[in-house]
Amino acid sequence: MKRQDLLNNAERAVETAKKYGAHLAEAYVNNNKELSIDVRQGQVETMKLAEESGLGLRVLVDGRVGFAFTSDLQPGSIEQTARQAFANAASTAPDQNRNLPRAFPDYPRLDLYDRQIALTSVEDKIAMAKTMEEQACSYSPQIKVVESSSYQDGDVEVAVSNSLGVSLSYRGTYCGVYISLVAGEGDDYQTGLDLDFSLSYEKLDPVKVGKTAAQRAVRMLGAKPVNSAQVPVILDPYVGVGFLGLLGPALTGEAVQKGRSLFARKLGQKIASDKINIIDDGTLAEGLASSPFDGEGYPTSRTTLVQSGVLEGFLHNTYTAAKDGVSSTGNGTRNSFKSTPEVGTTNFFIEAGTASPEDLIKDLTEGFYVTEVMGLHTANPISGDFSVGAAGLWIKNGEIARPVKGVALAGNMVDLLNNIDRVGNDLSFLGGQGAPTLRIASMSVSGH
Amino acid sequence: MFGGVSIIDKQILKDVLAAAMSEGGDFADIFIENKKGTGISCEGGNIERVHTGTDIGAGIRVISGESTSYAYTNDLTLEGLTKAAEIVSHAAVGTKKELNIDLTKLQPVVDFDIKMRPEDIKTEEKVAAVNAADRAAREAGGDAIKQVMVGYGDVVQQVTIANSEGDYVEDERIRTRLLVQAVAAENNIIQTGMEVVGSHSGFELFKKFIPEDVAQSAADRACQMLKAKPAPSGRMPVVMAAEAGGTMVHEACGHGMEADLVQKGLSVYAGKIGDKVASDKITVIDDATMQDRYGSYSFDDEGVPSKTVTLIENGVLKDYMYDRLTSTADGRKSNGHGRRESYQDKPIPRMGNTYIAPGKDDPETIIKGVNKGLLVKKMGGGQVNTTTGDFVFDVAEGYLIENGEIGPMVRGATLTGNGPEVLANVEMVGSDLGFTIGTCGKEGQGVPVSDAQPTMAIKEIIVGGTEQNRPNGKIRRL
Secondary structure, three states: OOHHHHHHHHHHHHHHHHHOOOOEEEEEEEEEEEEEEEEEOOEEEEEEEEEEEEEEEEEEEOOEEEEEEEOOOOHHHHHHHHHHHHHHHOOOOOOOOOOOOOOOOOOOOOOOOOHHHHHOOHHHHHHHHHHHHHHHHHHOOOEEEEEEEEEEEEEEEEEEEEOOOOEEEEEEEEEEEEEEEEEEEOOEEEEEEEEEEEOOHHHOOHHHHHHHHHHHHHOOOOOEOOOOEEEEEEEOHHHHHHHHHHHHHHOEHHHHHOOOOOOOOOOOOEOOOOOOOEEEEOOOOOOOOOOOEOOOOOEOOEEEEEEOOEEOOOEOOHHHHHHHOOOOOOOEEOOOOOOOOEEOOOOEEEOOOOEOHHHHHHOOOEEEEEEEEEOHHHOOOOOOEEEEEEEEEEEEOOEEEEEEEEEEEEEEHHHHHHOEEEEEOOOEEEOOEEEOOEEEEEEEEEOO | OOOOOOOOOHHHHHHHHHHHOOOOOOEEEEEEEEEEEEEEEEEOOEEEEEEEEEEEEEEEEEEEOOEEEEEEEOOOOHHHHHHHHHHHHHHOOOOOOOOOOOOEEOOOOOOOOOOOOHHHOOHHHHHHHHHHHHHHHHHHHHHHEEEEEEEEEEEEEEEEEEEOOOEEEEEEEEEEEEEEEEEEEEOOEEEEEEEEEEEOOOOOHHHHOOHHHHHHHHHHHHHHHHHOEEOOOEEEEEEEOHHHOOHHHHHHHHHHHEHHHHHOOOOOOOOOOOOEOOOOOOOEEEEOOOOOOOOOOOEOOOOOEOOEEEEEEOOEEOOOEOOHHHHHHOOOOOOOOEEOOOOOOOOEEOOOEEEEOOOOEOHHHHHHOOOEEEEEEEEEEEEEEOOOOEEEEEEEEEEEEEOOEEEEEEEOOEEEEEHHHHHHOEEEEEOOOEEEEEEEEEOOEEEEEEEEEOOEEEEEEEEEOOOOOOHHHOOOOO
8 A cells, every 4th residue: 555545544534533523533544564484494484474454543522532443444444433433432531631733844854764675585584584593503502493583574654644734654664583492401491582673674683693592592501590699680681671661651641640650759859770861762763663753643752761860751642741731752652553542662771881791790799690581571560569580690700600590580670770780881672672781789589 | 244344255265265375385274354342441430442443354374384374464355365365375385286175164063152242232331331340449449449440342253264175164253351450559558459351252241240349359459468468488388279260270381282382392291292291180171162261262263163172181191282284293183272363363372271170179178288388369470481391470369378277468479480390299189160361472462361270289389579678677669
């Protein structure tokens, strides 16, 4: 589908909704194409080509919101969707802060489309996944199983139109590689994975990804639990991203307004170590979550949420901003046409520090370098309490001494943030979220 | 059969399958879906969302050897389907063949009796159920309750599946669920209580589970948690009550018995059919044919009729859960576990309703037999590394057991263990059985499941608590 067609569909849906009696109406239409290739033992195991399009229609009637979506873009179906959205509005609570954004004279200009992705042949993309698998296998004879070695790319077109004059569209692409594998020695099996997603095809490095995953699995062979201890803990960037992900919802205006943020009433206060800056940037160059406007057509921006440990602000969409009497930060994010624009993160990260990851280890007489946590999704996002299974490497006299598994890490997010004493210079992104290596001065590790 | 979409003619399906296999391949299928749903949410006493949606689409697959090609589209016209079929045909390898299939409609082995179809219930009635739950949670919890979230969802999923072997299946899955989350706060302590019910049924779900009762359980738990002590840490005996549900069996052994993980060497249960893998008190079954259960279906998403599959019998590993691809690799028939989230996903082996069969021990006697340990009354989410069998899950409601008596409630406990080790350490199995429901995620696909277990005593599990995380004896919480 052409971008102009998407926009036409969106505008037609807005008109239809107005006809049914909506005071304000907004249509979000997207068309996604996706290719994914999984290779196993040098053969293509799965090749998937996908195309999806659909329309989400939000209407406002006397401050009441109604929403309906459809992936059937025939005119009759759009009519029905408009009728449903209007009918749904009748059951929701009225709220005068409900509004839609007006058009802006300017939106961030971002380079989100890489022609190289479309120009590269499927054979070359298969070859990339094969290379990654070969690199992993040749790293060590201990690599027993490559669970999946995958290449993926996508082409996304989005159009947003509303009855206040917003009429916008953009197109973006992304690509990436992912590998997960198992190393084995005797009865001992350990998993490893790595991935690399980028807006630019040229930036993908399958050789490095394959080797890194293999190294991660091999270094865990022989892992055993340790005795319970209170020690400094280092979180590798992937683990740091996991913990950061827990903070995202708490830093939204929505969570604060609904009393489910652990940072409510903390604006201007210190909530983390002064080494910590947390940023959300929908305009980040090469950011996987970058876009010129958000899911309701508001320009994206860079928002400093935490500066030197002090809470500076929250993320907003049009609604939560109106409720707080502030401006939207352009964080009305949408997963797809099937959902309304909720407050969410874009490129969300902890800024890099200055120390190399090695430096963080060097001055510890004893410590735990965490490379994997399990069950982070069971953490309590409101109280900040977490208790997770962890695996990683034990540090003794400034060096990695041995692999560790089967231990539990428990604590509270606020304590963890306040106890960060050093921040690495190796900011790494996992999709739209990023963190450098982080060191926590002390944490309880439960083992035997 | 499709309301808003023209019925796809059998001849079109034949043509599309033929186009998909025109360049070769061993097997092709098409999965056409029309899914309509309603979602209602209430927060802060206000109905915030009433969403309805229609998602239509088709997924076409060709398998050649061990290689699968898959394409999906929302365009259900002959042109759209043929285009998708041609895409997959180019990815298939093998010799060209003329395909002449005769599609035969398969009859279901189970019939789910839906009494109150979601589309026959007015939006106002659904909203009323949500409002009733919201009010009940507030009233039950009094001043301590600070926030109540109620979510209602129903979905009517109609599917048509046809394949190159001539199977033709029409199926309809209707599911309804209600979730209540209550947040209680007192003296700077915040705790949440969550309760979710759901079934393969329509609005009659609320005859079995009254929305107010569901809400009350959630609110009560949140309030009790305020008074709970931090959980202890270390290895200790654990009793899991039947009402705790089956998160553990799902994580600790269910995933490891999915044939794709087994065949890839990613399961601790690989190559162990006929071996003793658990205490002889343990029998594990996956039964997707159960009436009403959230993980039930009459056909799986490859058109294979659902079955009752015994995975472990008296401690001995008997079978795995198969889809077509993995069953072909093992030279056998699928046992009806090929499921997918939607037309956008290829089917993979998944669980349905997984449970540990009830034993003979009296649940109360089981608790009495523990001198000092933890009683798990409600489990939270969990995760497993199938390769090692290591799992972790959250205890949503736990109590200390002291001298065989149920002691004070504790919060913040997680259980960390190893599936086969824990199942070998089961010492007593109760005569009761309790179910929980959930959405199970694997390879990015979420499918509805339920799981259950009787009350069980386990010799020892690592409990990760927050008790030792107490600077100077003072608990710091927000």
